[in-house]
Amino acid sequence: MKQSEWEIKWNDSLSVGVTEIDEEHQQFVGRVNDLNQAIVECEDKPVVERLLDLMLMEATHHFWHEQQLLAKWKYPHRAAHAAKHAQLTAQFERVMKEFEQADVSFTWALKGLHIKQLLVDHLLHEDMKYRDFLRKQKHPGRDSGKQSTRKRAPARA
Numbered sequence: 001m002k003q004s005e006w007e008i009k010w011n012d013s014l015s016v017g018v019t020e021i022d023e024e025h026q027q028f029v030g031r032v033n034d035l036n037q038a039i040v041e042c043e044d045k046p047v048v049e050r051l052l053d054l055m056l057m058e059a060t061h062h063f064w065h066e067q068q069l070l071a072k073w074k075y076p077h078r079a080a081h082a083a084k085h086a087q088l089t090a091q092f093e094r095v096m097k098e099f100e101q102a103d104v105s106f107t108w109a110l111k112g113l114h115i116k117q118l119l120v121d122h123l124l125h126e127d128m129k130y131r132d133f134l135r136k137q138k139h140p141g142r143d144s145g146k147q148s149t150r151k152r153a154p155a156r157a
């Protein structure tokens with residue numbers, strides 16, 4: 001298995017300091033790497049589609065979970081954050097349709113990468129804003145040093 005130069009490595013700077021969210025973000029990073037690898041290795045469209053479906057299904061649950069916690073923590077920008085999630089969800093639906101309709105592998109591969117990049121950007125820019133909020137608050141929602149017990153489910157059968 002060759003190493004992709006697109007591979008994302010999880011590191012502590014991505015941690016929001018909340019174990020249950022970090023676990024979901026780590027799982028997402030794993031999905032991104034699976035998707036990148038499938039595209040780099042020129043896997044067939046159904047393989048890439050299955051990875052995208054899985055990523056989007058988990059993202060939908062993750063958005064909901066994150067919004068529950070942001071409300072619990074009284075994050076002042078929670079409404080704007082939820083609006084970003086809704087905007088992303090609408091974008092996914094649109095781009096997934098384009099993905100499904102694309103026949104040329106170069107075109108659908110680009111659509112798949114676009115969806116993935118929207119999610120990566122959200123993690124790097126929007127989620128890091130509430131991480132900074134929690135840090136400043138020394139918020140009780142934050143924890144540290146706990147080891148994750150959940151293993152990432154395999155993306156491929």
Ligand SMILES: [Fe+2]
Pocket residue numbers: 025062066123127
């Ligand atoms: Fe997130």
Ligand SMILES: [Fe+2]
Pocket residue numbers: 063066081085122126127
């Ligand atoms: Fe988010």
